[in-house]
Amino acid sequence: MTEPPFDRWLEDLERRHLAELSFAQVRKGLQAVSSLYVERRGRIGSGAVFEGEGKRAAFALFYGPLHHLVVERIVASVGAAEPPLSRVLDLGCGTGAAGAAWALAAGAEVFGVERSGWAASEARRTYAALSLRGRATAGDLLRERLPGRGAAILLGWVVNELGDPSRGTLLPRLLEAARRGARVLVVEPIAARQVPWWGEWEQAFAADGGRGDLWRFSAPLPPLVARLDRAAGLDHRVLTARSLYLPGHQD
Numbered sequence: 001m002t003e004p005p006f007d008r009w010l011e012d013l014e015r016r017h018l019a020e021l022s023f024a025q026v027r028k029g030l031q032a033v034s035s036l037y038v039e040r041r042g043r044i045g046s047g048a049v050f051e052g053e054g055k056r057a058a059f060a061l062f063y064g065p066l067h068h069l070v071v072e073r074i075v076a077s078v079g080a081a082e083p084p085l086s087r088v089l090d091l092g093c094g095t096g097a098a099g100a101a102w103a104l105a106a107g108a109e110v111f112g113v114e115r116s117g118w119a120a121s122e123a124r125r126t127y128a129a130l131s132l133r134g135r136a137t138a139g140d141l142l143r144e145r146l147p148g149r150g151a152a153i154l155l156g157w158v159v160n161e162l163g164d165p166s167r168g169t170l171l172p173r174l175l176e177a178a179r180r181g182a183r184v185l186v187v188e189p190i191a192a193r194q195v196p197w198w199g200e201w202e203q204a205f206a207a208d209g210g211r212g213d214l215w216r217f218s219a220p221l222p223p224l225v226a227r228l229d230r231a232a233g234l235d236h237r238v239l240t241a242r243s244l245y246l247p248g249h250q251d
């Protein structure tokens, strides 16, 4: 019997990341990553999240599966996998988890672009473990050519890492890609203070026929994710996110 791809991916993650590190080291890494996201956001732009084995393992083992589950649910809820897509472009793909969820649902290839070379190589492993076709490359998402019809563009938990000028140039480019037929999904944390630019983006998406949503999902967490969650003093029994979605202009 073949295992579901999600379980196979989690097994691969655990085998690799827990080969060198103990559970306690990953838990410590998770607490450091979580503190960067919540209290020390200023250091994120310098790539501090991926400095050190513990933080890398925590991101891959904990945030990757959580982002995968959240994007899977959002894509299903807004109907973003129908009709099927030829490719998903995952901008700031991290370890590839979020774009992989959309690509699996839509029967698409996945292309990740990621500033961190370590995360891009981890994304390649994610795609392989999930039997997805595609590739992940190290680069700046702002330099990427954006596709149109038949493709999707995902920005998962990354727009808030960009500076105001970069966000300002990215927004019209995303709207223009949607006018050429691309489906565009932006996902961010629910905490409003982390996304002061949200109102402006939401208005722009709505003006072009898009939607903005706040999500609360209760999803059973994979066992290791649930253990790390408890051990690090976090609480992700209910998954939350906010999203903006443009379905792509249809002629």
Ligand SMILES: C[S@@+](CC[C@H](N)C(=O)[O-])C[C@H]1O[C@@H](n2cnc3c(N)ncnc32)[C@H](O)[C@@H]1O
Pocket (backbone or CB within 6 Å): 063, 064, 067, 091, 092, 093, 094, 095, 096, 097, 098, 113, 114, 115, 116, 119, 139, 140, 141, 142, 155, 156, 157, 158, 161, 162
């Ligand atoms: C919070 S992580 C989210 C990763 C992934 N999207 C996910 O959902 O798991 C944000 C990622 O965006 C990447 N990133 C930030 N600015 C970027 C840029 N200008 N170009 C490419 N990647 C970028 C960071 O290196 C990091 O991996």
